Amino acid sequence: MTFLQTTTVDPNTVINVNDSLKAVTTDIIDKVKDDPNSFLQDLLQSAIDFGLKLLAALAIYIIGAWIIKRVKIGLKKMFARRETEGTLASFIISLVSITLTVLLIVITIGTLGINTTSLAALLAAGGMAIGMALSGTVSNFAGGLMLLVFKPFKAGDFITAQGYSGTVKEVSIVNTKIITTDNRVIIIPNGTLSNGNIDNYSTMPLRRLDIEVHVEYGTDADLCIDLLRSIINEDQRILNSQTPGAQDPFIALLSMNDSNISFITRSWVNAADYWPVKFELNKKIYELLPQKGIQFAYPQLNVTIKS
Helix, strand or coil, X not given: CCCCCCCCCCHHHHHHHHHHHHHHHHHHHHHHHHCHHHHHHHHHXXXXXXXXHHHHHHHHHHHHHHHHHHHHHHHHHHHHHHCCCHHHHHHHHHHHHHHHHHHHHHHHHHHCCCCCHHXXXXXXXXXXXXXXXXXXXXXXXXXXXXXXXXXXXXXXXEEEECCEEEEEEEXXXXXXEEECCCCCEEEXXXXXXXXXXXXXXXXXXXXXXXXXXXXXXXXXXXXHHHHHHHHHHHCCCCECCCCCCCCCCEEEEEXXXXXXXXXXXXXXXXXHHXXXXXXXXXXXXXXXXXXXXXXXXXXXXXXXXXX
């Protein structure tokens, strides 16, 4: 169903407008009758003044547009030379271009003799209204700028953030996409991402691999340490102190717990080898230790009954 809305016009308003137009028309006719030459000269002078203002406005606009184009080209060359992130460079260039274009339009309109105070106030009010309406988006923009400037991670890095772990696929100005290990695409807003903890596993070329082994009480500690050392030394992917940034493998008795004793192994590997080495060492430890008489511990409780 369509409703037609009618607007009531005040007759007095119509009469006032008609009277104003009639007065202006009458004034022009009187001037033409009294001194037509002076009227034509004034009209010609006004046309010349307006023409000069129009030419000046066109010149300012053309020169300003050329300057804006040169500024954009200069920014592109600067960002290319500094190898700035493409998304950040594009955003800054667009922001500078829009700002300069709006400023150029205001100056051009002012050159024509039009009062730009109201226009500037309108633009400011419109910007404030848009900012309030898009407060969440503005927060994501700010977060995206922080991420693109400081670069805590880049595309291809494996990170953990906001409860998700995965490989970074894309970093845009408002959000970041990561692909989890089970091939899910997670989109995280940059506002929350920039304000939270980010664990980047790909920043450093080397990682330390820690494995804890829990065995039962009564285990020969030296025998267990020797077996763990032999398992680690057999893997060619384990690094030693000859590699810059790495250390020799370390094995020791870590703690004596309620139901077991814990041994710790600490070794260094390349970041890309971390998970393959971890899985393979776990498998070898599980298979070899029981063969040598070392049993893994499990929670247990000894109960003594007194009569």
